[in-house]
Amino acid sequence: MKKLTLITILLVSVVTMAQETNENSDTSYKKRVLETPEVEFLSSYYTQDGDNASVTGGIGTEKLTDITPTIVITYPLNDDDVLTVDVGISAYTSASSSNVDPFDSSGASSGEDDDDDDDDDEGLRNNYANNVTGSPWVESSGASAGDVWANLSVTYSHSSDDRNKIWSAHASVSSEYDYFSIGFGGSYTHLFNEKNSEISISGQAYIDNWLPKYPTELDTYVEVDGNLNSGFFQGITIWDQNGNSTEGNELSTWSPVNGFELIKDKGRNTYSVSGSFSQIINKKAQFSIFFDLVKQDGWLANPMQRVYFGDRDNYYIGNPESIPNYTSSTNKNVFHLADDLERLPDSRFKIPIGARFNYYLNEVVSLRTYYRYYFDDWGLSAHTANIEIPIKISDKFTLYPSYRYYSQTAVDYFAPYEQNLSTQEFYTSDYDLSEFDAHQYGFGISYTDIFTKMNIWKLHLKSIDLRFNQYERSTGLKASIISGAFKFIIQ
Amino acid sequence: MKKLLLALFVVVSLNSCVAVKEYEKVNINDPDMKLAEYSVDRFKTNFQIYREGASGGNGGKAGGGCGCN
Numbered sequence: 001m002k003k004l005t006l007i008t009i010l011l012v013s014v015v016t017m018a019q020e021t022n023e024n025s026d027t028s029y030k031k032r033v034l035e036t037p038e039v040e041f042l043s044s045y046y047t048q049d050g051d052n053a054s055v056t057g058g059i060g061t062e063k064l065t066d067i068t069p070t071i072v073i074t075y076p077l078n079d080d081d082v083l084t085v086d087v088g089i090s091a092y093t094s095a096s097s098s099n100v101d102p103f104d105s106s107g108a109s110s111g112e113d114d115d116d117d118d119d120d121d122e123g124l125r126n127n128y129a130n131n132v133t134g135s136p137w138v139e140s141s142g143a144s145a146g147d148v149w150a151n152l153s154v155t156y157s158h159s160s161d162d163r164n165k166i167w168s169a170h171a172s173v174s175s176e177y178d179y180f181s182i183g184f185g186g187s188y189t190h191l192f193n194e195k196n197s198e199i200s201i202s203g204q205a206y207i208d209n210w211l212p213k214y215p216t217e218l219d220t221y222v223e224v225d226g227n228l229n230s231g232f233f234q235g236i237t238i239w240d241q242n243g244n245s246t247e248g249n250e251l252s253t254w255s256p257v258n259g260f261e262l263i264k265d266k267g268r269n270t271y272s273v274s275g276s277f278s279q280i281i282n283k284k285a286q287f288s289i290f291f292d293l294v295k296q297d298g299w300l301a302n303p304m305q306r307v308y309f310g311d312r313d314n315y316y317i318g319n320p321e322s323i324p325n326y327t328s329s330t331n332k333n334v335f336h337l338a339d340d341l342e343r344l345p346d347s348r349f350k351i352p353i354g355a356r357f358n359y360y361l362n363e364v365v366s367l368r369t370y371y372r373y374y375f376d377d378w379g380l381s382a383h384t385a386n387i388e389i390p391i392k393i394s395d396k397f398t399l400y401p402s403y404r405y406y407s408q409t410a411v412d413y414f415a416p417y418e419q420n421l422s423t424q425e426f427y428t429s430d431y432d433l434s435e436f437d438a439h440q441y442g443f444g445i446s447y448t449d450i451f452t453k454m455n456i457w458k459l460h461l462k463s464i465d466l467r468f469n470q471y472e473r474s475t476g477l478k479a480s481i482i483s484g485a486f487k488f489i490i491q
Numbered sequence: 492m493k494k495l496l497l498a499l500f501v502v503v504s505l506n507s508c509v510a511v512k513e514y515e516k517v518n519i520n521d522p523d524m525k526l527a528e529y530s531v532d533r534f535k536t537n538f539q540i541y542r543e544g545a546s547g548g549n550g551g552k553a554g555g556g557c558g559c560n
Contacts, residue, residue, distance in 0.1 A: 068537075196511055280510075283515050288526045292547040294547055406543060406545075465531040471538075471539075
């Protein structure tokens, strides 16, 4: 075996040396890295739905829509340097996060019944103290029901005269109503073997901060110092599992888990180092291999997400008659008071490694493949495989059928609704961290005009890309996304 | 025998990695041969990062951001 290893190393050295003799042989002509400024308008429309909302402890509607207009401007500063500015927003409405406050008066809390029996409705309302209800299956209209995430990213890159070395640096800032992030990083890329081989290394850091929003009942519990006869709880009846009022018997009514407290450390930092190697194999094939080393620390749980323990009594606000059907989507008017927030370790180490292989089959068909293996120290491991087959149907139009398979194991701290225990140190009912597999089917079309004949003012159309993807997860979550990109050169 | 075949495979693979000249890269330089995601796919990658426990290894960001929804 040692001999084989030695032979292999020797062969690699010989091949590399032979190829490096030709390095820097093409520096006589210096082409601009980017000939003209470019602007790209991108956007997407995303929808999803499922029955495992993490904000309501692993059950409830996951309905969400998201629209993301984005502009990317790429500007050549000179022959060697390029500046890229990327500005985007993401405007979403989310049933799940709206239920941070499920008791909002204009949403689920209106005491609406889903039948048409007015007399029955009136009778039910009389049973709800103060008519306050909620449900994990109904979208509330609280402050968290919708928001805008905004992002600005600036990247500067410099290429050496022979175009074999590329340095870049970037900085970004993003903000949404409960989160603020600042990121920065840099990369170095080296091409050799007559630009047949490429090594790249990069580092990134994100210094983030929560502006935490908590489930209403937990936040208020702290605010009123556990007094359920004041603040939000004043005059509201809390029901036990059997639908009996706990009013007047404070000792046996609801409270969060022993020692409950809101989050202390609002920071969340991410540091990553990435490396990749790519190689042209022959005139029709090339591959790359890559890895990331990612370290996160700080508050890695989401303070909006509830957890319910199987070893604690259950208490509700709303219609006690709906308690037996709590986990059914027919429940429109009763809400289970949380035992705690999601709690997760304050550090996580993640390693994705993978490869791409692209093959130019002929003038019509190419093959694009991707594989990634991922593992982390929370016990999650995952496989991702993707195949895309671009098919040129004319000199301007290309079709993009694609398929992606993904599977993951659960983190060590995951359990479904009511299956975590209060004796555990860490727990979550976030189904994004559960065991599942997912299939994604995609189709796209692109239009490319290398002569950029069509123009609007100084913007000359270079390409249009449209994509549709349907995503289906074994947990029942279904999502679809339509994306579009319009690229122009500025002349 | 398996080791021998593996070594043979490595040798054949290395031999096939003869440098392709710039003027021979017309196929390799096809936009669809790029060893990276298309820009239009950035949103798809974003939602995958939010909806799945694994992330990174795709040229996109490997951290930062909330992913709350």
